[in-house]
Amino acid sequence: MNRLSNLQARIATAFVIGPLAIAAAWLHHGTWVALIAVAVVAGGREWARMMVPHAALPLTLRLGAGLAATAVVASLFGVPWGLGVLVAAVALAWLPWPVAGEAALVGPLAWGLLYLGPSAVALVWLHAQPGIGLTLVIWVLVVVWTTDIGAYASGRSIGGPRLWPAVSPRKTWAGFVGGLVLGSLGGLAVRRLAVGDLSPSVVAVAVAVSLASQAGDLLESGIKRRHGVKDTGGLLPGHGGVLDRLDGLFVAAPVFAMIHAMAGDDLRWQ
Template sequence: MLRPLTVRVLSALVLAPPVLAVIWVGPPWTDVLLCLAAGVMVWEWARMCGARSIGWLEAVSILSVASSVALGAFVGIERAFAAVAVGALATGAVAALRRTRGGEDGSFGWFSLGIVYVAVPLLAFQWLRGLDEGRLLIVWLLLVVWATDIGAFAVGRTLGGPKLWPAVSPNKTWAGGLGGLTAAGLVSAAYVAVTGTGQFALGLLLAIAASLAAQLGDFFESFVKRRFHRKDTSGLIPGHGGLLDRVDGLIGGTLAVALVIALKEVRL
């Protein structure tokens, strides 16, 4: 029988290359990938919140987010965000109606939050990839988030020490958090050097923001899983849990980078 770590590594080796290839190629394939991811992530969120089968609630949720991503590709991000708001309201209404009939599906607030939680980062990712330097920016973002995850795990496991938030994530330490930040900064500096952009200071500041947001994203999802007594969002990816389990840091990092660029018109 394969060890859990071996299964985890093999899953990553099988799934990562095609996903990275699609992201590198760009639209329209990235839009298709994001629509598929939207469906999986919403299904996992509904499952985590207590939905036991795929019914009207899950269908409305998946349609809301997938249509938002499709609108982002065809008519622009601004109108897509309007669709997110409508989808969150519609999903909340369906969840509330089903709950009044005695269902144990959490609350309409959590289902509405799920629409926003999934759709907004996907639209932000879509927007970043569509920028003039979107390809390089997305690769940089992925490397920074992965470096944060690996650095935090390695340093935290090696040094131990005081916990960051034991009630939510008992294994994460202050040393690990700082290790993640350091790894993100180093990877960003190396990436800037290799690509020749020359913006070391800007890349470092943006990497710190993305790394902090990635760690906050990890904590938020841990909080939600504890709220609903779930270890993983699903068992879709062997050794990794669900898709939401794998992209919680990327969700936070994507939102942070998109916000900085939108406000300051920064280009890495």
């Protein structure tokens, strides 16, 4: 796939997935939680196939159960309980395994839970915020998506020095800056439409979340490179798998949730 068609596929995929995600968030908290659970379980399946191809099914079942339980419990009983389930699942991963040979799944299971679980809790919590949950979710999604598109478009069109060749040979400084600029503008656009102002503090938050999104992208690139994988799956045209598409969100969502929790009403989302 050439550069233009790849970019077109990424944009088209975003325009299909984006409305579906926003519709789920708009309809009901339950539909949003269900979507998050499906997404992290699908990501867990790809994680299992990447980490231990010879034993992907048992790892997928354990990882999927832990991630789905984390999302559902966080929704029903709150973030502390959701995080408690996540911590318990990680702890249980290190217990002695009754089946010979399955001890090799301990590390991949624990790290998979830690990689995917916090984003599930963060996205459930953000959506549950009274009166502003939908706005918060749309805001972080738009920042991540526009960061991804901006980084890809500017990196491919401008090129130049590589950002971190040892981790991701194709990523460039031009792409990094382009993603940061477009991601920040995307966050400001949503803020303007939803609240009607361009608060300087939200500019700083948009920059931080865009940086976190790109850090998530680099993290997943490093993991794939370590395991000799190009794409984690083929579900999404132009993006590969669920992990390829949501890598930035796995880091950006927890970062945004922590910022929002610490800032409280200072960001004035209403």
